[in-house]
Amino acid sequence: MLKAFDETNAGVKGLVDSVCKKSPRFSDIQKPEGRKRIVEEVKIASETWGFFQVMNHGIPTSVLDGMIDGIRKFNDQDVEEKKKYYSRDIKRRDTMIITFPGPDPTDHHDLPAPCRESTVEYSKHVEILGNILFGLLSEALGLDIDHLNNMDCSKEYRLHNHYYPACPEPELAIGLHKPF
Secondary structure, eight states, X not given: OHHXXXXXOSHHHHHHHHHOOOOOOOTTTXXXXXXXXXXXXHHHHHHHTSOOOOOSOXXXXXXXXXXXXXXXXHHTSOHHHHGGGOOOOTTOTTEEEEEEOSSSOOOOTTSOHHHHHHHHHHHHHHHXXXXXXXXXXXXXXXXXXXXXXXXXXXXXXXXXXXOOOOOSOGGGOOSOOOOO
């Protein structure tokens, strides 16, 4: 891959354009011929890049918007409320990490109230999507469709909720700038 990158002299975009023609489409996953194509595309993307993007994943826009709104409400709370969830972990930044011990966690009292309902709803959809993806990956590896799920690969999952508030002094910031 590195050699191909060097030979293109076109940067990352050039490499992507030369190797990755399109993202796997999941819309016809229920049809046998569609599933076979998707498994092959997932396999190629995983072998070539080590990851793939999931588009048209079936999580309703209302659920996604609710999750974003819930995280925004959490971060807009008074400092005293947010202190309950504070961590000195240097990797934390302005990120709230929620770990679910397994499918359908029943004890939600430890989730922040402003995003509790939306997080629970979102996690239900993520669990379904995760099981589908583990099935596709199992098949791509030449295994039985339930192999990775039977190994409890979906037993625990985490939601990383990042918050990027507006910079109070953007003229002093390093990075993105206004268009010329």
